Amino acid sequence: MLTAPLLHAQDWPEPIKAVEARGAEIIQRFDAPSGLQGYAARYNGQGVALYLTDDGEHVLVGSLLNAKGEDLSQQPLDKLVYEPLGKEMLSKLERSTWIADGSPKAPRIIYMISDPNCPYCNMFWKQARPWVEAGDVQLRHVLVGMLRQDSVAKAAALLNAKDQQAALHEHESAGKASKLQGLKKIPDTIQQQLDSNLNLMTEMGVSATPAIFYPDENGQLRQQQGAPRPDVLNLIMGSRP
Missing domain, CATH: 3.10.450.70 (Disulphide bond isomerase, DsbC/G, N-terminal)
Structure with a gap:
């Protein structure tokens, strides 16, 4: 037992x-x-x-x-700590405020805590294009504002857009040339959503963006900090492009 x-x-x-x-x-x-x-x-x-x-x-x-050098601690920790913790974290991510990037019918869902001014978030966005455009993955951007003075205003502008997905795509595809303008006056509802996302980020022990959450081969939630290397990218996406 x-x-x-x-x-x-x-x-x-x-x-x-x-x-x-x-x-x-x-x-x-x-x-x-x-x-x-x-x-x-x-x-x-x-x-x-x-x-x-x-x-x-x-x-x-x-x-x-x-x-044999085998770690006997990993199995009980996975079963008793990480499996229930992963379910708890996934539930909170699902209930957070995010912008969908990709098909709602995609079989694989990946969450990313991201800042509009984060260059490594943009790097991962570009890395993920083959899977997203093929309909295999949907990225869900849990927006926060923390890197620069205008990060909150820019994140608010994306959440306030009539077509959030289109606004996000335009911003990320432009990279450093993005012309996204932050909101001068942030509605209370959107400010509360951004505050909640930032609190969730802290609660999950995340200190930088991007923080990428994805299911492993056993369906257990895993975390990647920063834009991944090519070999790790395939693990996150679940397959080769």
């Missing part, structure tokens, strides 16, 4: 409580070898494996490797 019965927080052993007191969220206990008790935790949005020693007096934090 991968997991052991779920314990209530007050039942955690003292060394595990000590890690919890440092800011970790203890998720669940899992079976571990050699007399150890494993605990899956989340800290700053990342999965962390804890191993309680047989005497119950000490805790080891980090990966547990076997004689």
Whole structure:
């Protein structure tokens, strides 16, 4: 069995409580070898494996490797931390304010937190064209304004456009030559949407754009920070162009 019965927080052993007191969220206990008790935790949005020693007096934090060098911590962390976390993050991305780029019938959906002034966001937009134009991928741009003084106003202008997708395409295809003008007066509703997107970015532990969220071969949500290398690009898009 991968997991052991779920314990209530007050039942955690003292060394595990000590890690919890440092800011970790203890998720669940899992079976571990050699007399150890494993605990899956989340800290700053990342999965962390804890191993309680047989005497119950000490805790080891980090990966547990076997004689073959295999990481025994990854499977329980994927199951107990990253899988539910990915579902939670995907749900929040779906409910955020975004502009669709590509066919609504595309079988693959990719979210990108982007700033209108971000050159690497524009780079990824260009990288994605073969898949988007073929109808295989829809990019969903979760707009934020953070890089420059006029980023918020430009993001607001895109959200305020009558045809958001066309406005986004015109802006991104022009690159540095874009003539996008920011709104001088941002409607309250759009400002709230941008604030919410920025809060979501912070909540997800993202500090720069683009932040790209895509499903891996198992359907688990993965994150790519920055414009990807060609080999990583194929993983994100799910196939070669």
